[in-house]
Amino acid sequence: MTEQPGLFGAETRGERAPAAAPPPGAPLSTRMRPLSLEEFVGQEHAVGPGAVLRRALESDTLPSIILWGPPGSGKTTLAGIVAAMTGSAFEAVSAVTSGVAELRRIVDRAAERRRVGRRTLLFIDEIHRFNKAQQDAILPHVENGLVRLLGATTENPGFEVNAALLSRARVVRLEALEAGAIRRLVERALDDSERGLGGRGVELDTDALDELVARSGGDARVALDALEIAAAVTAEEGGRRRVGRDAVIGALQHPTLLSDRAGDQHYWMVSALIKSVRGSDPDAAVYWLARMLEAGEDPVFVARRLVILAAEDVGMADPGALPVAVAAQQAAHLVGMPEARIPLTQATLHLAAAPKSNSVIRAYAAAAEDARATLQQPVPLHLRNAVTALDRELGAGRGYRYAHDHADGIVEQQHLPDALAGRRYYEPSANGAEAGVADRLDRIRRELARRRDEDGPAV
Numbered sequence: 001m002t003e004q005p006g007l008f009g010a011e012t013r014g015e016r017a018p019a020a021a022p023p024p025g026a027p028l029s030t031r032m033r034p035l036s037l038e039e040f041v042g043q044e045h046a047v048g049p050g051a052v053l054r055r056a057l058e059s060d061t062l063p064s065i066i067l068w069g070p071p072g073s074g075k076t077t078l079a080g081i082v083a084a085m086t087g088s089a090f091e092a093v094s095a096v097t098s099g100v101a102e103l104r105r106i107v108d109r110a111a112e113r114r115r116v117g118r119r120t121l122l123f124i125d126e127i128h129r130f131n132k133a134q135q136d137a138i139l140p141h142v143e144n145g146l147v148r149l150l151g152a153t154t155e156n157p158g159f160e161v162n163a164a165l166l167s168r169a170r171v172v173r174l175e176a177l178e179a180g181a182i183r184r185l186v187e188r189a190l191d192d193s194e195r196g197l198g199g200r201g202v203e204l205d206t207d208a209l210d211e212l213v214a215r216s217g218g219d220a221r222v223a224l225d226a227l228e229i230a231a232a233v234t235a236e237e238g239g240r241r242r243v244g245r246d247a248v249i250g251a252l253q254h255p256t257l258l259s260d261r262a263g264d265q266h267y268w269m270v271s272a273l274i275k276s277v278r279g280s281d282p283d284a285a286v287y288w289l290a291r292m293l294e295a296g297e298d299p300v301f302v303a304r305r306l307v308i309l310a311a312e313d314v315g316m317a318d319p320g321a322l323p324v325a326v327a328a329q330q331a332a333h334l335v336g337m338p339e340a341r342i343p344l345t346q347a348t349l350h351l352a353a354a355p356k357s358n359s360v361i362r363a364y365a366a367a368a369e370d371a372r373a374t375l376q377q378p379v380p381l382h383l384r385n386a387v388t389a390l391d392r393e394l395g396a397g398r399g400y401r402y403a404h405d406h407a408d409g410i411v412e413q414q415h416l417p418d419a420l421a422g423r424r425y426y427e428p429s430a431n432g433a434e435a436g437v438a439d440r441l442d443r444i445r446r447e448l449a450r451r452r453d454e455d456g457p458a459v
């Protein structure tokens with residue numbers, strides 16, 4: 001059996017993989033990767049004392065699991081710790097470079113081990129990159145217990161992992177690291193003289209540490225590698241390197257604002273924007289708008305969401321909201337970034353501050369339900385155009401009352417099919433301009449009722 005470089009340093013394929021320290025030339029984030037649960041920082045809900053996953057690791061009863069979380073949250077690190085703690089043989093592959101043939105070789109080795117009573121743990125990094133055929137290739141072996149699966153993914157496994165495979169694994173959600181966890185990791189790297197920057201005379205100003213923590217986006221890898229770059233570009237004076245805020249900002253260059261255009265962060269952020277506008281919170285709304293745009297989100301996509309919001313959540317309570325949103329969409333398309341931020345911000349603030357009503361979407365939903373149930377209902381004869389002689393002979397248009405022939409524009413006339421006569425779909429709210437709409441419709445209905453009382457039912 002030959003040694004091959006693995007995800008956790010040199011490892012022997014098919015054998016237990018020790019969580020060995022990486023070579024000195026590796027980036028700081030790799031050198032400082034925790035080697036045990038005691039060193040692991042954050043994710044207390046998953047691996048803290050008493051957590052189910054920790055107990056399973058300590059008792060070597062780990063089920064098949066999928067680690068799901070953003071970059072830098074500790075997925076690969078935790079996998080390395082699992083590799084060191086498990087009593088099983090450990091096989092590690094990357095979904096980027098491995099195929100079905102490699103999986104079959106692993107399955108063959110696992111079958112040989114099972115004959116002598118030994119288990120196999122299969123780690124698949126970036127498991128979301130495996131296609132259906134590759135996932136199907138390992139499904140029966142996870143199902144019958146030949147291998148236990150340990151997957152890692154930044155994408156929602158509910159979308160990216162086959163339902164059958166997902167049902168046989170436990171999903172462990174890892175969150176972006178909190179500021180306190182990032183701070184502890186940075187301070188550990190500054191103090192550690194074996195793997196980190198300790199003993200090299202590196203000092204980090206307080207405001208520089210605050211900046212590094214704030215701009216890392218909860219990604220330990222970003223924070224540690226930026227620290228190493230900032231230290232490297234800081235001049236040494238008297239055997240010390242005093243790293244300041246400017247050096248940290250230069251090392252980070254662009255803050256890590258996570259908003260992948262097709263993944264979970266994309267949908268979560270636009271959901272936060274929509275719900276902040278709907279909740280009439282202009283401050284939160286403009287924050288999420290800025291998060292999306294600064295992370296490189298397509299401004300036209302944002303503009304489309306604002307147009308939908310204007311009709312769905314503001315609607316008739318402020319009929320002017322939709323033109324504002326449409327104008328912002330057109331402006332964003334016309335001027336592009338970065339200037340598109342200005343009209344998009346105006347529209348966002350307008351919609352967030354506007355009175356709210358969802359009567360438009362409720363009216364359509366109710367009408368659509370009846371429309372699907374009454375597709376065969378004919379259009380009433382008096383509403384049909386009398387285009388041909390045959391139309392007229394059949395009575396099309398006969399008895400139609402033209403609203404403008406009446407001074408108030410109100411006519412007593414049935415406009416729905418017979419089966420739906422009298423049905424109401426639009427129920428205006430009492431918010432904003434829609435309160436006036438509700439008053440007008442109420443007056444119209446009272447007037448029509450009065451006429452029915454005087455003249456009898458209409459056509």
